[in-house]
Amino acid sequence: MVVVSADVISQYERFSLYNSPYPAHDAGCAIDLYPGNDVAVSPVAGVVRAVRTVRCPARPYAVSEDHLILIDCETHVARILHVDPAVDAGDRVEIGDRLGTLVRSGFFGRWVDNHIHLGFRRPEQNLQRASGSMPIQPDVSVTGLAWDGTGTVVETGKTHVRLDAPNHGGSGFAALADDDGVPLDGGLPHYSGGGALQTVSGERSLLGTPIGTGDGRDVTWGDVAVYANGRRATGLSLFTSRKQFGLKLVFHAGHRSSVGDELTVRIEPTADPLRLG
Structure with missing residues (x-):
């Protein structure tokens, strides 16, 4: 289990572990972080390993392409989605740094507000597939x-x-x-x-x-x-x-x-x- 600190979560107005139909969230293995605006600030510190474009379902209210940002965080690799990236492979980011701008992803239902999707994998795991992340524990009361x-x-x-x-x-x-x-x-x-x-x-x-x-x-x-x-x-x-x-x-x-x-x-x-x- 990966613990996400109170200092990190307090950058955002809201969060949810289970409010998604996608298997990435099964058993609380991903967290959605809602900043309340369209600026995507980083919930992790590390070096950007890769940035990939991801096709998403066609919705009249959303973009057809999303992005996967992979960040090496010492013992884990963070998987971040729903951000139009302003970072590239090799960039160093700290917690609170700007990663880019939130996108209205085709993975969202119309009622879903823009947010950052965050999950963690071990470096030897498959980093591309949607499911397989580690359970997340928000360290907040x-x-x-x-x-x-x-x-x-x-x-x-x-x-x-x-x-x-x-x-x-x-x-x-x-x-x-x-x-x-x-x-x-x-x-x-x-x-x-x-x-x-x-x-x-x-x-x-x-x-x-x-x-x-x-x-x-x-x-x-x-x-x-x-x-x-x-x-x-x-x-x-x-x-x-x-x-x-x-x-x-x-x-x-x-x-x-x-x-x-x-x-x-x-x-x-x-x-x-x-x-x-």
């Missing part, structure tokens, strides 16, 4: 935020809305908590694998409904559906933030909400769960 399922819409996009709740009025990082106060991570239930920011086991529940089963940091979502004012949502986009929190609801086929609307969210068992990956 995360507060679990209780939520009653209600909130006011403060932001909308074509495929998402963001609420003003649960509110994070303190300092440090926070994430939505399950009914036992455990901070959650991932796409509930639209990505099959989710996670927790601490070790868990057995059934997890949210808003009084069982949502999955914990095993270590991993949570396998159960067959549930998310509703907002009676309208079915794709799911909840779960992450950890050090800014004002605000839950993101995903509607991959569109929604009818406007800023200022009051929403009540409920979770119910279903025989027809929505899975995007």
Whole structure:
């Protein structure tokens, strides 16, 4: 397991280990870092080994080419994606140095904000393939935020809305908590694998409904559906933030909400769960 320090993570507004459909994130083996702007600052120190162009799925809202930056970090090699690079092989970078500009990658769902994808491999591993990175442990304390399922819409996009709740009025990082106060991570239930920011086991529940089963940091979502004012949502986009929190609801086929609307969210068992990956 590779520990990412609090000093590194605090460069960014948000992070997520599990909120992705791609196998690179299985078992928390990659971390997405959201700076809140389009400047990509380095989460690692080392020498750039290579920069490669990567084809990504064609999306009308995204670029068709992404980039993989490989950086030698003594015992590990960092794999960084979703950056239009301003560095070349042989360059030395320090933590906080500018790597380039974030790109709106075709690997993203429309509701996904621009971010840096970071994973680590041993030097002898295959550095090109998507899966195979080492588990990552963020070295930060995360507060679990209780939520009653209600909130006011403060932001909308074509495929998402963001609420003003649960509110994070303190300092440090926070994430939505399950009914036992455990901070959650991932796409509930639209990505099959989710996670927790601490070790868990057995059934997890949210808003009084069982949502999955914990095993270590991993949570396998159960067959549930998310509703907002009676309208079915794709799911909840779960992450950890050090800014004002605000839950993101995903509607991959569109929604009818406007800023200022009051929403009540409920979770119910279903025989027809929505899975995007």
